[in-house]
Amino acid sequence: MSEKNREGKRTARERLAVEREKQKSRDKRRRALIVSASVVCVLGLAAVIGVVAANAGKDDSESAGPVVAPSGAQGKDGLAIPVGKESAKSTLTIWEDFRCPACKGFELAYRDTIHQLTDKGQLRVEYHLATIIDGNMGGTGSRRSANAAACAQDAGKFTPYHDVLYDNQPPETDDAFADNDKLIELAGKVDGLDTPAFQECVKNGTHDSWVEKSNEAFQSGGFSGTPTVLLDGKNIYEDRSMTPAKLKQLVKDANK
Incomplete structure (x- = not known):
């Protein structure tokens, strides 16, 4: 094999290695984004559940309006x-x-x-x-x-x-x-x-x-x-x- 051919194969392997590293980096970033998005969704769901639970714990008396005494009330x-x-x-x-x-x-x-x-x-x-x-x-x-x-x-x-x-x-x-x-x-x-x-x-x-x-x-x-x-x-x-x-x-x- 000529020196030129060996050089061409080495260059191709190097390019392939570089592409593989780039792909690994892209895959890593994509996994990180997926995990981050999942965490945000979980936190958001937890917040919604917390609000619903808090509201469920209240009866309508807690949300009553201002105190309005009946006509003629005294004392x-x-x-x-x-x-x-x-x-x-x-x-x-x-x-x-x-x-x-x-x-x-x-x-x-x-x-x-x-x-x-x-x-x-x-x-x-x-x-x-x-x-x-x-x-x-x-x-x-x-x-x-x-x-x-x-x-x-x-x-x-x-x-x-x-x-x-x-x-x-x-x-x-x-x-x-x-x-x-x-x-x-x-x-x-x-x-x-x-x-x-x-x-x-x-x-x-x-x-x-x-x-x-x-x-x-x-x-x-x-x-x-x-x-x-x-x-x-x-x-x-x-x-x-x-x-x-x-x-x-x-x-x-x-x-x-």
Whole structure:
């Protein structure tokens, strides 16, 4: 073989070796890009999953809007719905939950007496709404019904709607009050309450944040449960000797 031919073959081998190295470099860069892209995709997917998980952990109460107290609400932070004359010399403070069976029991036993005393101007009642059954049993019926009651307060119909809710209270484990349509249906039992304004207030959860704030006040108040009933600051619900007749007498004595 001539020197020229040997030189040509050596040059061809060198060129082939150079091309192989270039191809290896290209393959290496391509693998690196694939790995980098995969990492970015995994990180992006993890971020999406994290956001979804975080949002899934929140209930709609966490995303509620600004606190909107119902019309005429009074007391600290506007959390009390007042019934009766301000000039009354006795004040009955009631913390209640519309899903609470014990609250219904108290209402049915004392309702007529309370109405008589407020109508006579001898007693003022301050209602505070809580949602402890939602927390204990799950669901949103306590909050939804409390919002609806606050909407009824806006319409000047709190007391009759309050009574209708207790008259139609579902079993404690039945979250029927979570259904806005049910709450609106019950409003039909109160003359003049089932209006477009009331329906919008119920469906939009206008007072949801106010209800949550009221429940927070209940939880931080050191109360043992609902109902909590205070007559001029004294817990009469814990008084086993208390009766409607005794309550009436205490109020009359205070008004002498």
